[in-house]
Amino acid sequence: MSRKRPRPSRVVVVFDFGGVLSAGHDPIDGIHALLGGDRETLATAIWDERPAYDRGALTAAEYWGAVAAGAGVDALTPSEVAELQQADDRYWLRLDPESRTLLHDLARHETPLVILSNASVAFGEAVRRADWFEAFAFAVISGEERCEKPDPEIYEILLSALAHESGGVARPGDVVFFDDRADNVAAARALGIDAHRWERNDPARGEAPNPGVAMAREVLAGRGILLD
Ligand SMILES: [Mg+2]
Known part of the structure; x- marks a missing residue:
């Protein structure tokens, strides 16, 4: 046309x-419920890596892996990565x-x-x-x-x-x-x-x-x- x-x-x-x-503005409750660990360390992990995740420099597995490490969890299965992402999405949406x-x-x-x-x-x-x-x-x-x-x-x-x-x-x-x-x-x-x-x-x-x-x-x- x-x-x-x-x-x-x-x-x-x-x-x-x-x-x-x-x-x-603070999705920590949902993430903490899934990962446990020390809240403050977890919060630091969530926010430190967030800018890299938000500009596409980290995959979901890399970002949530880094967050989980902050809670003392060393490896995540793909379904755990998906579960964390869904909890975060639900919170922000x-x-x-x-x-x-x-x-x-x-x-x-x-x-x-x-x-x-x-x-x-x-x-x-x-x-x-x-x-x-x-x-x-x-x-x-x-x-x-x-x-x-x-x-x-x-x-x-x-x-x-x-x-x-x-x-x-x-x-x-x-x-x-x-x-x-x-x-x-x-x-x-x-x-x-x-x-x-x-x-x-x-x-x-x-x-x-x-x-x-x-x-x-x-x-x-x-x-x-x-x-x-
Ligand atoms: Mg804003």
Whole structure:
């Protein structure tokens, strides 16, 4: 199908995942229940190797093997690796209730939505299987791209994927992006993306409102995006 004129520009909303859409930030309980050992050593193992796992430098077996070593477990079977990955996926895939409502409100008005996350290849697969993922056009996952935020290259990958989707050019200013890390926001802004720092979700906030969601609603309303 050929188009004589480019489509009118449309704002795309891009979300980071951890700290923004996910309800929690510390998967240790589920991992500790499976591996046992000293919690502190285990936590160190989980987080020390995570950046390498999230940029695709370690396989699931290598990452979970290193985590298990931190719990004093020296070898994992493939099914144990899968079980650890599933426990971790289950933990992270729980959406913050207010974030979930915001996604519903955006999806109802057919606002194009994208995820841009520093996460492993395995987690990327889990994200795409989640029931709520149908609200999203696609996800850019650092492990798959072997490049992570705040490297400018991953934002270029996002912009070219958006251009490909629309059959035109993606204007960075038409992309509204939310992330809980200041360096990720600054790198996106440097490329002209309309990026905003989202205050990290507090899973213990109880009935208190989610400040990230409140900020995002204000920004999105300011961009003329319908939310009611
Ligand atoms: Mg985050």
